[in-house]
Amino acid sequence: MKAITGIAGLGFALALGxxxxxxxxxPLVSADWVADNLKxxxxxxxxxxxxxxxxxxxxxxGATNIRWHTELVDPVKRDIASxxxxxxxxxxxxxxxxxxxxxxxxxxxxxxxxxxxxxxAYGLGDRVKLLDxxxxxxxxxxxxxxxxxxxxxxxSIEIGQLNTKVRARLGDVLKVAEGDKSVTLLDIRSPxxxxxxxxxxxxxxxxxxxxxxxxxxxxxxxxxxVSADGTIKPTEELKKLYAEAGVDGSKPVIVYCRIGERxxxxxxxxxxxxxxxxxxxxxxxxxxxxxxxVPVANVAGTVWQGK
Amino acid sequence: xxPPSLDADHFSPTRIALAAVVxxxxxxxxxxxxxxxxxxxxxxxxxxxxxxxxxxxLQRGRFxxxxxxxxxxxxxxxxxxLAILVALAAGAVGYAAVFGAWLPNPFGGxxxxxxxxxxxxxxLGLAAFVFGVGMAVSGSCLSAHLYRLGEGSPTSxxxxxxxxxxxxxxxxxxxxxxxxxxxxxxxVWLPALIGYPGWLALTLxxxxxxxxxxxxxxxxxxxxxxxxxxxxxxxxxxxxERWPFLPSGLLVGAIATLAYLRVAPLxxxxxxxxxxxxxxxxxxxxxxxxxxxxxLRGCATAVKETLLSENGLFVVGLVxxxxxxALVAGRFRPAVPTGAQVARGLIGGLLMGWGAMTALGCxxxxxxxxxxxxxVSGWAFLVFVTLGVVVTDAVGARLRPAA
Numbered sequence: 001m002k003a004i005t006g007i008a009g010l011g012f013a014l015a016l017g018x019x020x021x022x023x024x025x026x027p028l029v030s031a032d033w034v035a036d037n038l039k040x041x042x043x044x045x046x047x048x049x050x051x052x053x054x055x056x057x058x059x060x061x062g063a064t065n066i067r068w069h070t071e072l073v074d075p076v077k078r079d080i081a082s083x084x085x086x087x088x089x090x091x092x093x094x095x096x097x098x099x100x101x102x103x104x105x106x107x108x109x110x111x112x113x114x115x116x117x118x119x120x121a122y123g124l125g126d127r128v129k130l131l132d133x134x135x136x137x138x139x140x141x142x143x144x145x146x147x148x149x150x151x152x153x154x155x156s157i158e159i160g161q162l163n164t165k166v167r168a169r170l171g172d173v174l175k176v177a178e179g180d181k182s183v184t185l186l187d188i189r190s191p192x193x194x195x196x197x198x199x200x201x202x203x204x205x206x207x208x209x210x211x212x213x214x215x216x217x218x219x220x221x222x223x224x225x226v227s228a229d230g231t232i233k234p235t236e237e238l239k240k241l242y243a244e245a246g247v248d249g250s251k252p253v254i255v256y257c258r259i260g261e262r263x264x265x266x267x268x269x270x271x272x273x274x275x276x277x278x279x280x281x282x283x284x285x286x287x288x289x290x291x292x293x294v295p296v297a298n299v300a301g302t303v304w305q306g307k
Numbered sequence: 308x309x310p311p312s313l314d315a316d317h318f319s320p321t322r323i324a325l326a327a328v329v330x331x332x333x334x335x336x337x338x339x340x341x342x343x344x345x346x347x348x349x350x351x352x353x354x355x356x357x358x359x360x361x362x363x364x365l366q367r368g369r370f371x372x373x374x375x376x377x378x379x380x381x382x383x384x385x386x387x388x389l390a391i392l393v394a395l396a397a398g399a400v401g402y403a404a405v406f407g408a409w410l411p412n413p414f415g416g417x418x419x420x421x422x423x424x425x426x427x428x429x430x431l432g433l434a435a436f437v438f439g440v441g442m443a444v445s446g447s448c449l450s451a452h453l454y455r456l457g458e459g460s461p462t463s464x465x466x467x468x469x470x471x472x473x474x475x476x477x478x479x480x481x482x483x484x485x486x487x488x489x490x491x492x493x494x495v496w497l498p499a500l501i502g503y504p505g506w507l508a509l510t511l512x513x514x515x516x517x518x519x520x521x522x523x524x525x526x527x528x529x530x531x532x533x534x535x536x537x538x539x540x541x542x543x544x545x546x547x548e549r550w551p552f553l554p555s556g557l558l559v560g561a562i563a564t565l566a567y568l569r570v571a572p573l574x575x576x577x578x579x580x581x582x583x584x585x586x587x588x589x590x591x592x593x594x595x596x597x598x599x600x601x602x603l604r605g606c607a608t609a610v611k612e613t614l615l616s617e618n619g620l621f622v623v624g625l626v627x628x629x630x631x632x633a634l635v636a637g638r639f640r641p642a643v644p645t646g647a648q649v650a651r652g653l654i655g656g657l658l659m660g661w662g663a664m665t666a667l668g669c670x671x672x673x674x675x676x677x678x679x680x681x682x683v684s685g686w687a688f689l690v691f692v693t694l695g696v697v698v699t700d701a702v703g704a705r706l707r708p709a710a
Contacts, residue, residue: 052420052421053420053421053571055420056409056410056419056420057568057569057570058346135346136345139344139345139346140344140345147405147408147409147568148408149408149409149410149411151411203610
């Protein structure tokens with residue numbers, strides 16, 4: 001009997017909501033939900049991919065392209081995009097005050113997550129969703145792709161001032177390195193970067209002149225939060241995974257990586273999926289590992305320039 | 308002119324069977340690649356098939372930048388040059404259609420993604436000129452050496468080996484050249500200056516004028532006798548005789564457009580250059596940093612991560628199907644190389660390798676894909692590579708002892 005009323009209730013809710021409103025509660029939306037909402041005027045999809053030409057050769061129909069290296073960061077100084085530029089970008093894409101923003105991209109949504117963090121920093125918060133699994137899942141499901149560039153009437157979105165509550169700076173991290181126990185520091189790079197065996201992953205141009213990690217940081221590589229199919233793992237598994245490293249939501253957390261984008265992925269998982277109090281340190285190892293006079297934990301003992 | 312084929316009058320069942328096996332192998336490989344779920348497998352499969360189509364088009368149309376130019380200048384035969392001009396025009400039209408969807412506003416300060424719009428400066432001119440010299444010395448450009456490999460050419464293996472060496476020299480000279488001439492050279496994209504309609508009209512106008520010039524210079528050839536259309540004559544026209552310039556050029560333009568739409572602009576040197584860079588890097592021959600190289604548009608020579616990149620699949624497809632096409636046409640004629648052929652191949656290849664590395668591509672990657680994309684770099688390569696050939700041939704004619 002309960003099941004029957006449940007099903008009836010669900011049907012009623014779907015009929016009322018028109019477009020599947022059920023998925024909008026959480027920070028993640030499924031590929032099927034996005035596919036069902038392509039024509040929903042209150043949903044705007046953005047692709048944030050690392051590789052050039054990926055968007056143009058086929059994207060989620062109606063999705064707008066965001067070039068992270070010019071549009072999500074300040075192109076001259078090292079900083080996140082200015083409110084003015086972001087406002088222009090979103091407004092031109094037709095984002096209104098009540099639009100749900102869905103982000104997705106290649107490489108496990110790394111830069112889509114960076115985009116979600118930037119938008120969070122500008123106060124857009126719960127209206128921003130990630131397409132769970134990003135391009136990988138969309139392509140694996142064989143869902144349609146489009147090559148046309150969408151056009152939209154100017155949107156009514158208004159972006160607020162930069163909210164620093166989701167952003168950690170060098171000084172915040174330094175406190176933890178020097179023994180402050182009120183914050184947990186989480187390094188989400190690979191174990192070899194964490195131990196100092198390598199300075200950066202193969203092919204990364206931006207690196208630091210010191211190897212290792214920030215003292216007192218725990219290491220949970222970002223990829224552990226992702227299932228084999230590219231989607232984020234179930235909540236219970238995530239809680240267990242991070243609790244084992246001492247991150248259980250009881251204390252504020254700071255996450256970092258090399259340049260701040262992979263850590264946005266973990267920031268999204270911890271802050272949005274698990275609801276913990278998390279800041280992303282976007283300076284990350286390329287700031288800390290280049291800073292003068294800061295303590296460094298270098299387990300592998302690798303010295304700059306190797307030999 | 309090409310010598311008439313000895314076997315042109317009868318098809319050899321053995322050769323046809325072998326060609327069919329090769330083509331079936333390519334098709335099966337493409338099928339297997341396409342089974343990888345997601346977009347990667349589909350792209351790899353397409354790259355292989357695009358290369359296969361390109362190989363057939365090159366071999367059957369004898370689409371060779373050097374021989375086509377020499378046919379016109381020496382023999383007064385404009386057909387090959389017309390095929391190139393048709394390919395440039397058809398590709399430009401195709402690219403314009405793609406650009407319209409991908410980058411509706413060309414004035415926004417962005418370049419179309421992955422299109423080969425290279426930096427225009429003295430380094431490009433010099434590299435294209437040296438590439439032209441290498442073409443003239445070795446008897447083909449790099450793409451033609453690849454399809455000639457499929458014809459069993461005695462020179463081509465040495466030209467390709469020489470090109471790998473030339474690439475390594477190119478990497479060694481890259482940093483000073485980059486700082487002196489490439490870093491500040493502008494990547495000029497014509498649609499950003501005059502819009503899509505203006506660019507396309509101008510491109511077609513210039514290509515039309517060049518075609519008129521080629522025809523004016525060409526000697527009217529004797530009309531080829533028209534055979535009545537039978538199964539046999541149609542088969543000969545498709546499988547044995549050189550394809551006329553119009554279908555050859557249109558086919559190359561269509562392949563270029565589809566390749567750009569699905570995978571990347573046409574280019575044949577990325578894999579060769581990557582192999583050279585990876586090997587030289589492992590041998591410790593390369594500078595620790597190649598300034599700015601990986602950020603520039605063109606035939607990227609990234610350090611190898613996989614055995615065969617998409618460009619590698621494209622090139623392998625090209626060689627395999629040109630071999631199959633040459634077999635059927637009776638044009639697969641392997642020969643033991645003479646000392647002169649080895650020397651010309653190695654020296655010409657070396658010059659072409661250096662030119663292709665420094666110019667970020669060759670007659671396909673910079674000239675063809677550049678002109679298609681509205682890049683001034685494509686036109687500059689066209690001018691300087693032609694100069695290189697003309698100067699080398701003129702010097703060669705003077706040096707040659709009078710008979």
